[in-house]
Amino acid sequence: MEPGLYHILFVSALIFFIGVFGFFTRRNLVTMLMSVELILNSVNLNFIAFNKYLWPGELDGLFFSIFIIAIAAAEAAVAIAIIINLYRSHQSIDVEKAESMKY
Amino acid sequence: MLAAFVLASAVMAVTTRHIFRAAIYLLFTLMGIAGIYFWMQYEFIAAVQIVVYVGGITVLIIFSIFLTQQAGELLPTQPAIKQLFAGLAAFCAFAFTMLQVYQHNFNSPVAVKMEPSVVNIGNKMISVQQGGYALPFEVVSILLLAALVGCVVIAMRAKSVDKEEQVNI
Numbered sequence: 001m002e003p004g005l006y007h008i009l010f011v012s013a014l015i016f017f018i019g020v021f022g023f024f025t026r027r028n029l030v031t032m033l034m035s036v037e038l039i040l041n042s043v044n045l046n047f048i049a050f051n052k053y054l055w056p057g058e059l060d061g062l063f064f065s066i067f068i069i070a071i072a073a074a075e076a077a078v079a080i081a082i083i084i085n086l087y088r089s090h091q092s093i094d095v096e097k098a099e100s101m102k103y
Numbered sequence: 104m105l106a107a108f109v110l111a112s113a114v115m116a117v118t119t120r121h122i123f124r125a126a127i128y129l130l131f132t133l134m135g136i137a138g139i140y141f142w143m144q145y146e147f148i149a150a151v152q153i154v155v156y157v158g159g160i161t162v163l164i165i166f167s168i169f170l171t172q173q174a175g176e177l178l179p180t181q182p183a184i185k186q187l188f189a190g191l192a193a194f195c196a197f198a199f200t201m202l203q204v205y206q207h208n209f210n211s212p213v214a215v216k217m218e219p220s221v222v223n224i225g226n227k228m229i230s231v232q233q234g235g236y237a238l239p240f241e242v243v244s245i246l247l248l249a250a251l252v253g254c255v256v257i258a259m260r261a262k263s264v265d266k267e268e269q270v271n272i
Binding site (some may be wrong): 003005006007008009010011013014015016017018019020021022024025026027028030031033034035037038039041045047048049051052053054056057058059060062063065067069070071072073074075076077078080081082084085087090093 | 105106110111113114116117118122125127129132133136139140143144145148151152155156159160163164166167168170171172181182186189190192193194196197200201204205209211215216217220223224225227228234236237243246247250251253254257258
């Protein structure tokens with residue numbers, strides 16, 4: 001059986017919710033960032049699948065994916081700069097211990 | 104086959120207790136997703152995926168692990184009840200989403216296919232006509248510049264505070 005749009009959507013939804021599960025259960029900032037990367041990747045996969053199977057006359061989904069990748073790279077770089085700074089000041093990257101800005 | 108590989112390594116990436124192994128499993132997941140792009144014959148986006156994610160973000164994550172983590176230290180596990188509820192929530196949302204997707208009938212395309220070749224992508228990327236992507240391209244360029252400057256500022260802050268203290272002393 002040739003895999004079609006529904007199979008790709010199934011895989012990307014599964015990746016998305018694996019990422020959500022990781023985001024819920026992890027308490028370490030770096031691993032939470034990895035979960036966010038998984039979520040962004042599943043969104044990209046969705047865009048590409050929709051572009052291929054439903055809208056092949058244009059390349060809109062592909063451009064959205066490219067821009068999402070660029071923004072995700074910027075976001076990861078900024079997040080890691082913040083994480084390393086937090087580690088310098090708190091000696092920990094656990095979200096439970098990073099609550100000095102809470103109140 | 105490829106999808107099973109992607110899913111297995113994604114599950115391992117969020118459940119393994121060694122943070123370094125989690126990063127390596129994330130690498131495999133990203134490679135598998137690039138493989139799916141190749142299978143869908145979107146070679147350009149697959150190349151971008153490999154360069155940016157596999158080559159850039161994973162290396163960044165591994166370096167930050169080196170900088171922030173003691174070697175060989177296991178991550179603390181969450182309470183089982185919390186994991187259970189997180190898994191239950193994720194699974195219910197997944198089931199709901201798939202139910203919606205399978206109930207929806209997607210219209211089959213009628214337009215003539217545009218090849219996702221590099222020439223077409225480049226022409227669309229710099230075109231300022233209807234449906235061109237010149238403006239978002241510039242906006243993303245500004246955003247990347249701003250992120251770069253922001254990273255430098257965040258990284259420099261501690262050092263500049265030290266300098267000011269030294270001057271005050």
